Amino acid sequence: MNTIGIDAGGTLTKIAYTDGNNELQVRHYPSNDLAQVAAFINAHPEIQILGMTGGRAEQLNLLLNDSLTRHSLVEFEATFRGVNYQLKRQEGGLERCIVANIGSGTSIHYKNGEAYTRVSGTGIGGGTLVGLSALMTGEYDYHEISSLAATGQRKNIDLMVADIFEGMEVPAPLDPDLTASNFGKVGLKPPQDYVKADILATTMGLVGEVVSTLSIQLAEQYQVEHIVYIGTTLDHNTKLRDVITSYTKLKKKTAVFLGDEGFSGAIGALLYAKEQVSCV
CATH class of the missing domain: 3.30.420.40 (ATPase, nucleotide binding domain)
Structure with missing residues (x-):
């Protein structure tokens, strides 16, 4: 658990990490209380490296220890990497598909192999x-x-x-x-x-x-x-x-x-x- 992934979204901040058995673990906190997220990280000194994405990532950064190593990427790329990983585990992978991400609103993407393009979206979500x-x-x-x-x-x-x-x-x-x-x-x-x-x-x-x-x-x-x-x-x-x-x-x-x-x-x-x- 020395490395965790964080997606600080508009409504929820999600955390993903692997445990001692290399099993994926996830949890979330409300994004209007980022202090909870910081408290979770601070309570686990073994965490040294953060992968960070999401619109509120910079706000969360202000609450974290400067000694932590951070690796940031844009939200669309993070989602694409995560979806590919999940698809391979469940479906054996899909070469081409539409991905509808229903968050506060909805963002819709077209996946074609390793290419991932946002093609539409709506405020309905x-x-x-x-x-x-x-x-x-x-x-x-x-x-x-x-x-x-x-x-x-x-x-x-x-x-x-x-x-x-x-x-x-x-x-x-x-x-x-x-x-x-x-x-x-x-x-x-x-x-x-x-x-x-x-x-x-x-x-x-x-x-x-x-x-x-x-x-x-x-x-x-x-x-x-x-x-x-x-x-x-x-x-x-x-x-x-x-x-x-x-x-x-x-x-x-x-x-x-x-x-x-x-x-x-x-x-x-x-x-x-x-x-x-x-x-x-």
Whole structure:
């Protein structure tokens, strides 16, 4: 554990390192309390080398001992290194794929061998999920949002294709279970109280469908089958995974989840730091 990787993001700061058995270990802290991260590092004097990436890396640097050796790299490169490492462990590697990184917003990349290009993105992501959930239900805790959403029903709030045809046969190639309008039923009914779980499930559906739709369009543009979805927003989030998986499959693409989805940047920073040490 003399070398660790750190990805100091806008919402969470992620740490990756290998233990005495050379097993990968990960943990995270809220980025609005970087003192916790510094306390973890200071509590482990065996840590001597840091691989660092992320928008708040410089803020964290100010809290750390000057004696620590630092190796910095840009976030996109760190994520690419981490994703490649995770893909090789799980899938045996993918030569070409789309990578959708769902953080506070979502950044979408095209991987072609060793080349890694940012091709699109959206402000819709985990920040949207928590923000809208908080505004509509007063629920700010991400894990509670995910847990409640898993029990909710979207059809009470979303307007579906089947609703538009109201009992008539839905013409091909339309799917009656597709969303015609997220939150679309709300404006068609008298004001009423909605179940919190349903609101959260619907919000999860909105985020998942926007992210997967953009990713699918890019997969079609670059003629690839696999879309790799990463980011801490997927952590213990069954509802969001289900939305993304079903919509991606519907469009005849394959959704890939790597495990430790939010730690690709930290893993990449760790690998980079170890490479720099081995080159000395």
